[in-house]
Amino acid sequence: MSRKRVHRRTVLQAMAGTGFLLTLSPGFLLTGCDGGVRATELGTLGLDSEEYDVELKLYATPDSVSILPGTPSEVWRYRAELLKGPESTVSENPDSYLGPTIRLRRGQTVKIHIHNELPEDTTVHWHGLHVPSDVDGQPRLPIRPGEMMTVGFEVLDRAGLFWYHSHAHGEQGGRVGFQSYAGLAGLLIVEDDEELGLRLPAGSDELLLVLQDRTFEGANELVYLDGGMGAMMDRMRGFLGDRMLVNGTPPTTRNVATRPYRLRVLNGSNARIYKLAWSDERPITVIGADGGLLQQPENKPYVVLAPAQRLDIWVDLSDSRPGSTLELVSDSYEAGMMSGGMMNDGMMGGMGMMGNATLPAGSRFTLMTLEVTDSTNTIEPLPAELARARKKIPVTDATPVRQFELSHAMMRGFAINGRRFAGTTVEDGEKVRLGDTEIWEFRNNTPMPHPMHVHGLQFNVIGRETRGNGRGWSGLTQGLVDSGWHDTVLVMPGEAVQLAMTFERFDGLYIYHCHNMEHEDNGMMRYFQVQS
Numbered sequence: 001m002s003r004k005r006v007h008r009r010t011v012l013q014a015m016a017g018t019g020f021l022l023t024l025s026p027g028f029l030l031t032g033c034d035g036g037v038r039a040t041e042l043g044t045l046g047l048d049s050e051e052y053d054v055e056l057k058l059y060a061t062p063d064s065v066s067i068l069p070g071t072p073s074e075v076w077r078y079r080a081e082l083l084k085g086p087e088s089t090v091s092e093n094p095d096s097y098l099g100p101t102i103r104l105r106r107g108q109t110v111k112i113h114i115h116n117e118l119p120e121d122t123t124v125h126w127h128g129l130h131v132p133s134d135v136d137g138q139p140r141l142p143i144r145p146g147e148m149m150t151v152g153f154e155v156l157d158r159a160g161l162f163w164y165h166s167h168a169h170g171e172q173g174g175r176v177g178f179q180s181y182a183g184l185a186g187l188l189i190v191e192d193d194e195e196l197g198l199r200l201p202a203g204s205d206e207l208l209l210v211l212q213d214r215t216f217e218g219a220n221e222l223v224y225l226d227g228g229m230g231a232m233m234d235r236m237r238g239f240l241g242d243r244m245l246v247n248g249t250p251p252t253t254r255n256v257a258t259r260p261y262r263l264r265v266l267n268g269s270n271a272r273i274y275k276l277a278w279s280d281e282r283p284i285t286v287i288g289a290d291g292g293l294l295q296q297p298e299n300k301p302y303v304v305l306a307p308a309q310r311l312d313i314w315v316d317l318s319d320s321r322p323g324s325t326l327e328l329v330s331d332s333y334e335a336g337m338m339s340g341g342m343m344n345d346g347m348m349g350g351m352g353m354m355g356n357a358t359l360p361a362g363s364r365f366t367l368m369t370l371e372v373t374d375s376t377n378t379i380e381p382l383p384a385e386l387a388r389a390r391k392k393i394p395v396t397d398a399t400p401v402r403q404f405e406l407s408h409a410m411m412r413g414f415a416i417n418g419r420r421f422a423g424t425t426v427e428d429g430e431k432v433r434l435g436d437t438e439i440w441e442f443r444n445n446t447p448m449p450h451p452m453h454v455h456g457l458q459f460n461v462i463g464r465e466t467r468g469n470g471r472g473w474s475g476l477t478q479g480l481v482d483s484g485w486h487d488t489v490l491v492m493p494g495e496a497v498q499l500a501m502t503f504e505r506f507d508g509l510y511i512y513h514c515h516n517m518e519h520e521d522n523g524m525m526r527y528f529q530v531q532s
């Protein structure tokens with residue numbers, strides 16, 4: 001038996017409440033401020049309750065799925081089994097490696113038994129959800145092969161599109177990039193009364209889109225960081241696949257009718273940034289971002305979607321002619337050589353020194369074609385006011401500012417304030433007070449963009465400043481969606497971005513990191529501690 005498994009047994013036994021647990025996982029027992037939320041019996045983390053509204057089993061398991069014509073591809077994926085709760089809680093995606101879409105209601109209590117059937121450690125992170133530290137799927141609480149962990153939480157977030165994915169960190173380094181690439185990701189939708197009251201397009205008029213790029217070789221085998229110089233460059237700029245998959249399959253045509261649709265889009269890619277636009281150049285109407293609906297709809301010529309970000313888009317096809325088509329594309333932009341983009345002379349960076357991507361960053365391609373095949377007369381207009389319930393975080397001149405310098409050392413990966421990921425180590429500058437509001441400023445000193453993610457909360461983007469050095473990326477500026485609520489913000493090269501955030505309800509350890517998964521796996525991740 002390997003040392004790993006012995007170690008895990010120790011953790012499981014220790015969950016009965018003995019003291020040495022603290023040394024195995026600092027912060028583990030600190031989550032006690034919100035009556036009833038605490039680590040309890042064997043393997044149950046987070047909310048401990050007699051009764052849950054929803055209970056399900058979630059398996060992380062090897063599988064094979066037909067993605068391209070021919071041989072099925074080997075993947076790692078999530079499968080779910082609903083034990084208790086509304087039928088609509090779990091919808092499988094049978095033709096895809098993506099995990100089932102999990103649909104929850106605000107206020108529900110949820111219990112999830114996570115089974116690891118993979119040959120290595122894993123975790124499940126509920127990206128964007130405000131959950132206790134122990135439930136957050138952090139690398140400090142791995143689920144060993146063959147073992148099960150139970151997490152409980154209350155759905156506290158307002159309605160929005162969230163997702164769940166692996167957040168594993170192995171002994172040799174980060175495994176987020178590999179495991180997510182292998183297929184360990186799925187959508188999680190939170191609904192609430194406020195949003196349902198708006199009567200936005202639903203059912204078949206709500207289109208869920210997960211954007212991912214992949215590379216296949218041989219008999220449809222997924223390829224990730226396949227060694228050599230190319231792999232080294234992939235680690236530096238982030239992995240770029242050579243073809244697009246949408247919901248785990250090549251882009252398709254969807255039949256639609258002459259009425260409004262709601263597109264809810266997740267960038268589930270490891271590193272690729274999308275510039276979403278309509279093929280007829282009509283504006284993109286944005287109604288929501290990571291943390292739910294915006295206060296009012298906003299029209300943009302195009303929108304930028306960085307890894308882990310979500311956008312909610314409304315489109316009205318009521319004036320469309322039956323037989324006509326409309327494409328959702330990712331438009332071209334200049335990405336800079338260091339990020340695998342096109343060079344100025346039009347030569348593809350991917351063919352030169354920057355790795356072997358044949359679909360360089362900033363390429364134009366189609367993600368989905370809408371073909372109008374039906375006419376309908378029932379039109380729900382888009383409400384002018386979408387969200388009133390959540391007020392922006394108040395900040396004043398007295399609100400403390402915490403700065404984070406993002407840096408890159410060739411061959412030695414990435415760092416935040418000069419520090420690389422070092423397990424649960426938390427420095428003085430990484431401790432915050434429960435209940436406090438702060439401004440976090442991420443300052444990008446690298447030639448690459450970084451989508452920075454803070455766990456356990458939603459923040460407001462309150463400012464952006466360019467400090468020079470931002471060459472090459474101006475083609476994305478007008479498409480950044482900064483209003484509303486976010487858990488991931490794109491910080492461009494040479495840019496400083498200010499975020500307002502409040503550390504509510506839960507103390508303990510959380511993580512902040514770049515969501516370019518190769519940057520994250522190569523050091524650009526740190527723990528921070530919320531102290532009560």
Ligand SMILES: [Cu+2]
Nearest residue numbers: 450514516519
């Ligand atoms: Cu990064």
